[in-house]
Amino acid sequence: MKRSLQAVLAIAALARAAPVVFGFEHYGDAPVRIELAQRWAQDPHLWHGFVETYQYGPLHLTLIGALVRLLGDRLVAARLLSLACGLACVWLLYGIARRERGDEAAFWAALGLALSPLHIQASATGASEAVFLALLLGAILGVLRGDVVVPGLLLGAAGLVRYDGWMYVPLLGFLIVRRQRNLLRAAACCAIAAAPALFWIWVNARWTGDPLAPIHHIDREHAQLARMAMDSAGALWTRLEALVYWPVVVCVVTTPVLGFFALWGTARTLLRREPGWDLAAIAWIPALYFTFRAAILADFHPMTRFTLVAATLSLVFAHDALARFGRRVSALAVAVAVATPVVLAALCWNRAGRIAEWVRPVAPLGSLPPGIVEAAHWMRSNARGQDVVLVDDSVWYLDIPLVFASGLPEEKLLRARWRDDFERRYPQFSPTLAVLVVAGRVADFRQDRFEFRGTPFCRAERYMYAAVFRACTAGRAGSP
Numbered sequence: 001m002k003r004s005l006q007a008v009l010a011i012a013a014l015a016r017a018a019p020v021v022f023g024f025e026h027y028g029d030a031p032v033r034i035e036l037a038q039r040w041a042q043d044p045h046l047w048h049g050f051v052e053t054y055q056y057g058p059l060h061l062t063l064i065g066a067l068v069r070l071l072g073d074r075l076v077a078a079r080l081l082s083l084a085c086g087l088a089c090v091w092l093l094y095g096i097a098r099r100e101r102g103d104e105a106a107f108w109a110a111l112g113l114a115l116s117p118l119h120i121q122a123s124a125t126g127a128s129e130a131v132f133l134a135l136l137l138g139a140i141l142g143v144l145r146g147d148v149v150v151p152g153l154l155l156g157a158a159g160l161v162r163y164d165g166w167m168y169v170p171l172l173g174f175l176i177v178r179r180q181r182n183l184l185r186a187a188a189c190c191a192i193a194a195a196p197a198l199f200w201i202w203v204n205a206r207w208t209g210d211p212l213a214p215i216h217h218i219d220r221e222h223a224q225l226a227r228m229a230m231d232s233a234g235a236l237w238t239r240l241e242a243l244v245y246w247p248v249v250v251c252v253v254t255t256p257v258l259g260f261f262a263l264w265g266t267a268r269t270l271l272r273r274e275p276g277w278d279l280a281a282i283a284w285i286p287a288l289y290f291t292f293r294a295a296i297l298a299d300f301h302p303m304t305r306f307t308l309v310a311a312t313l314s315l316v317f318a319h320d321a322l323a324r325f326g327r328r329v330s331a332l333a334v335a336v337a338v339a340t341p342v343v344l345a346a347l348c349w350n351r352a353g354r355i356a357e358w359v360r361p362v363a364p365l366g367s368l369p370p371g372i373v374e375a376a377h378w379m380r381s382n383a384r385g386q387d388v389v390l391v392d393d394s395v396w397y398l399d400i401p402l403v404f405a406s407g408l409p410e411e412k413l414l415r416a417r418w419r420d421d422f423e424r425r426y427p428q429f430s431p432t433l434a435v436l437v438v439a440g441r442v443a444d445f446r447q448d449r450f451e452f453r454g455t456p457f458c459r460a461e462r463y464m465y466a467a468v469f470r471a472c473t474a475g476r477a478g479s480p
Contacts, residue, residue: 004107005094012090012114012123015341015364019124020079023366024373024405028127028305029056030078030366031404037064038074049204050213055221058200059160060128078126085134086123089312090114092137097316099144100276105319111334112258112315117341118304119253119312120364129305132162133312139168139193140279140313143175148185151176152192159197163214164286164306169193171282178278225301226294235298242294245302246287246310252362253304253311255337257329258318265317276317283313304362352464368401371463375435376405378461378468383412383433390431390452392440393417398465399437416442430455434469 025031033056040047040061047058067077090110098106113119122129135158142151155172159165169190176186205211230238251259266280287310293300322330341364348356348363352370360367379402383389389408391399393416403413414431416422434457436445443450445467448459457469 004103005091005110008094008107008110008114009087009090011111012087015115015120016083016086016123019120019365020083023121023124024368024401025075025078025125025127026366026368026401027361028122028125028129030126031400032056033061033128034064034074034078034126035404037061037078038068041065041068044069047203049200049207050210050217051207053214055163055214055217057128057132057159057161057163059157060131060162063131064126075126079124082123082125082127082130086119086130088134089119089123089130089137092134092141093312093315095141096137096144096279096313097319099141100279100316101319104323105316108258108319108322108333109315112254112262112318112337113312115255115337115341116253116311117255117344117364118308118362120341121362121366122305122308124364125366127305128162129308132158132165133308135161136165136168136309137312139172140175140282143172143179143189146180148176148180148189149192152189155189155193156196159193160200163218166194166197167286167289168282169197171285175278175282219299222301223299226298229301230298239295239298242291242302245294246284246291246307249302249304249307249362250311250314252340253307254315254318255333255340257333257336258315258322259311261321261333262311262314262318265320265322266314268320269317279313280317283310286310368405369398369465371465372398372402372437373405374463375437375461375466375468376402376407379406379408379433379435382460382468383408387412387432388429389413390434390442390457391415391417392434392436392442392445394437395439395441396437399435399440402435402437402466426453432471434471436467436469438465 025034036053036056044065047053047061053061063081064078067081068074071077071080090113093113094106094110097109119130135154139151139154139158142154151172155165155168159169172193173186173190176189177183201211204213210216247263250263253259254262266283268274269277269280287307290300290302290306294302322333344359344363345365348359349365349367350370357369379389389412391403391413393399399415399417403415414422414426414429431452434452436443438445442452449472450457450469456472458472459467460470461468
């Protein structure tokens, strides 16, 4: 048992080595999380709710900020936290599966997570998913071992990393009732887990006047994304896609062959009410809730990262189905599990097009669309002295990773996305450089010249998804 766990952890570390070194912060709101944490690290204090943390969990920001103060590098701090938690996830899932199904099931579950392309990416960037999953798995394993205090503390912490963690408070209570047959212990665990959430609700009520300000903001964002999807693809297709989204994406997140067997084993366990069905229910009840919102209410837009919990816990049951076949199928499962992250990375790294953009959110190597990194490098190389860069506001949020990759300090940036800050600072800091991105709101990035509030800008360089400009000199003001 010890050797198999060590082998899987070694595989997990090896699979994450290149993404940690060469990946970019893009999905999972990683750039904004790191920027907020870095700002907090300069002046540590009790967060003032949504007005400072926006829709992001305060504990995750605090952990990154504390590591920034300790290590001095924001990127190293964020990625080190995710990497440590990512490897802890593999170890914790191994423990859960071993208790539920034995050593063989533990090996296959841990191997599936070790090679999960989405989990690799989450473990190698400043995203919150690996941190959240480690806390949640720790809480579940604690319950399976008969504890209630530590699981309550871990789940309470998980809810302050990602707000969907609050959904698991009653579900963990249900698991305690099922496994420990003690309603009082379940209530105590739920009370411990809910206490941090109640405190954060009070903080938001004090500083924003809305106790659930982050939740309301997230709901508005997803409702807007759902409307955009329906306008683009049509209501019927969008609803049908939502119905199959979770199982299809789980087969990508956990690699196709292992994902198929994980779904098979989970469904079999639930339908037959076999031992462990309560754990399978915890995995999929939130997925059913989000599917209902996306397919019926049409006020939620599913994202790959939301599937990670269901995918991870489903891996516990993969061996149940896999054991029905011989070694050839097992060898195929391993080969496909190894090939999947490699193929996904190859499909999107420095590539453009529909396939690349579809693959990018789930690929193991965090990447940016072509031209965004080049534009960021141009900003870093050309913003000198008193230069101030006007940064476009993209409906696809490409301006956020672009700015982050540039590494420029906030005082050299005028970001159209942050409207209040932009209007406050613009009269004092006139931009001398500008970056426009595809689907931006300031101007069309394909043109050679544009004017912003009376200042003309002339194109300096154009890339695939971005273009950079300088304020036109008097001699060039009339040139294209």
